[in-house]
Amino acid sequence: MALAQYEITDQVAIVTINNPPLNALDVPTKLAIEEAFLELDRIRDQMRAVVLTGGGEKAFVAGADIKAFVDLEPESAKRRLMRSHKVYEVVESFHWPVIAAIHGFCFGGGLELALCCDVRYASRDAQFGFPEVKLSIFPGNGGTVRSQYFLGLGRFKEMVYSGETISSEQALQYGLVEKVTESGQVMDAALELAHKIARRGPLGVAAAKKAINRNRDLPLQQGLEVESDLWAGLSLSHDMKEGAKAFIEKRKPKYLGK
Incomplete structure (x- = not known):
C-alpha cells in the first residue's frame, strides 16, 4: 500500500496517509504526501476541494521518525528541514482548499502539517501537541511560523516550552481547529464541508x-x-x-x- 494515496469522488479528493501504526512522517512518507498533491494538481479540474486524513484508528500523524534524528548533523539536518518545508508548502499552496480530518494523535510534524491545511476538523478523541522539547529540539517544520497565525504568542510558547498534550476541545478553544465532532464522525463533517465548497464558484x-x-x-x-x-x-x-x-x-x- 502506498504511504499516501488519494481517491476522487464527486469533485472531492481524499488524501490518506498510510504509515502504520502512527503515520510517522519519515522521509518516504513526506515525499509520498508531496507526490500525491503534485499528482492532484495535474488533474485539478477533476476536483474542487481536498480532505487530508490519516489511515488507521490511532493517529492523523503522530510526529516525525525519531530514529532518524540520531545520526543528524547540522548540514544534514538543515537539508532535511528545507526539504520538509517544500513538502509542507505544496500542501499549503494547493490550488483548492484542503481540509484536515483529524483523529487520534496529532503531534509535532503532524500538527505542523495540519496547520498547512485551510480548515481543521477534529474528532473528540484527537490529541494535539508539540512534544519536541522532550527530545531537546523544537517544532522545525514551519511550526514556529504557522502556529502564530492561529495561537496567541503566549499560548503557543506555553505549548512548545511545556511539550504537553491538549485535547480537541482545548484545541478548539485555542483556535487550532474549527470544529470538534463525536468520535468516528470527523470524516463525515470534513466531507460535508468539502462538498459544500465544491458547489460554490x-x-x-x-x-x-x-x-x-x-x-x-x-x-x-x-x-x-x-x-x-x-x-x-x-x-x-x-x-x-x-x-x-x-x-x-x-x-x-x-x-x-x-
Whole structure:
C-alpha cells in the first residue's frame, strides 16, 4: 500500500496517509504526501476541494521518525528541514482548499502539517501537541511560523516550552481547529464541508484562497492591491457573470470553472 494515496469522488479528493501504526512522517512518507498533491494538481479540474486524513484508528500523524534524528548533523539536518518545508508548502499552496480530518494523535510534524491545511476538523478523541522539547529540539517544520497565525504568542510558547498534550476541545478553544465532532464522525463533517465548497464558484474559491494566503504577511496597502487585482481578474470570467445572473433570476448557478 502506498504511504499516501488519494481517491476522487464527486469533485472531492481524499488524501490518506498510510504509515502504520502512527503515520510517522519519515522521509518516504513526506515525499509520498508531496507526490500525491503534485499528482492532484495535474488533474485539478477533476476536483474542487481536498480532505487530508490519516489511515488507521490511532493517529492523523503522530510526529516525525525519531530514529532518524540520531545520526543528524547540522548540514544534514538543515537539508532535511528545507526539504520538509517544500513538502509542507505544496500542501499549503494547493490550488483548492484542503481540509484536515483529524483523529487520534496529532503531534509535532503532524500538527505542523495540519496547520498547512485551510480548515481543521477534529474528532473528540484527537490529541494535539508539540512534544519536541522532550527530545531537546523544537517544532522545525514551519511550526514556529504557522502556529502564530492561529495561537496567541503566549499560548503557543506555553505549548512548545511545556511539550504537553491538549485535547480537541482545548484545541478548539485555542483556535487550532474549527470544529470538534463525536468520535468516528470527523470524516463525515470534513466531507460535508468539502462538498459544500465544491458547489460554490470554483474560480472565486481558488482566488479567495490565494488572496488570503498572500495577504496574511503583507502590510495593509499591499494586501488591498493583491485583493483588488485578484477580484478584478474574475470580472471577465463566465462564472462571475453566471453567478450574478443566477442570483438575479433566482436559480442555481451552473459554474464551468472558466
